[in-house]
Amino acid sequence: MNVFIRFAKKIMDNKTFMMIKPDAVERGLIGKILADIIDAGFQIIELKMVKLSLNEAKRFYKVHKDRPFFNDLTAYMSRSTIVAAVLLKENAVNDFRKLIGSTDPSDAEEGTIRKKYAISKGENSVHGSDSNENAEIESNFHFS
Numbered sequence: 001m002n003v004f005i006r007f008a009k010k011i012m013d014n015k016t017f018m019m020i021k022p023d024a025v026e027r028g029l030i031g032k033i034l035a036d037i038i039d040a041g042f043q044i045i046e047l048k049m050v051k052l053s054l055n056e057a058k059r060f061y062k063v064h065k066d067r068p069f070f071n072d073l074t075a076y077m078s079r080s081t082i083v084a085a086v087l088l089k090e091n092a093v094n095d096f097r098k099l100i101g102s103t104d105p106s107d108a109e110e111g112t113i114r115k116k117y118a119i120s121k122g123e124n125s126v127h128g129s130d131s132n133e134n135a136e137i138e139s140n141f142h143f144s
């Protein structure tokens with residue numbers, strides 16, 4: 001394989017995008033969650049606090065626009081400040097999804113961020129990209 005393509009693939013494999021959602025920011029959990037992420041071996045390369053408008057939340061979650069929970073999800077994601085970050089680690093997307101656990105905290109494994117902190121399937125404290133492609137799209141949404 002061309003050396004440049006190999007290099008580009010390696011970078012892509014190493015990056016994910018995450019958010020600390022309103023329920024967790026509101027309960028003072030930013031420090032604890034970032035500590036869990038750093039302790040798991042992720043390097044934070046971009047980080048900011050931001051309040052999304054309802055329209056921005058709708059744009060970010062547009063893949064879910066036809067789902068019954070879309071209105072609740074976007075109202076919740078725009079109700080107060082979030083933290084957005086880009087993280088580096090080998091196998092970042094999959095390892096981060098493992099670290100946060102299942103969407104519904106009652107299904108999440110012991111020790112995962114959602115098991116420890118999430119309130120419900122809707123208010124589940126953290127977001128993690130589900131593919132390299134979406135990591136790129138979501139990073140650009142917040143940092144460009």
Ligand code: DAT
Pocket residue numbers: 064069073102103121122123124126127128130
């Ligand atoms: P994930 O965040 O684990 O990738 P997802 O992409 O399927 O989950 O859904 C995005 C968010 O939407 C999820 O974090 C919480 C909310 N959500 C998903 N399914 C839901 C449901 N059945 N009821 C309420 N909220 C839901």
Ligand code: MG
Pocket residue numbers: 128130
């Ligand atoms: Mg998802």
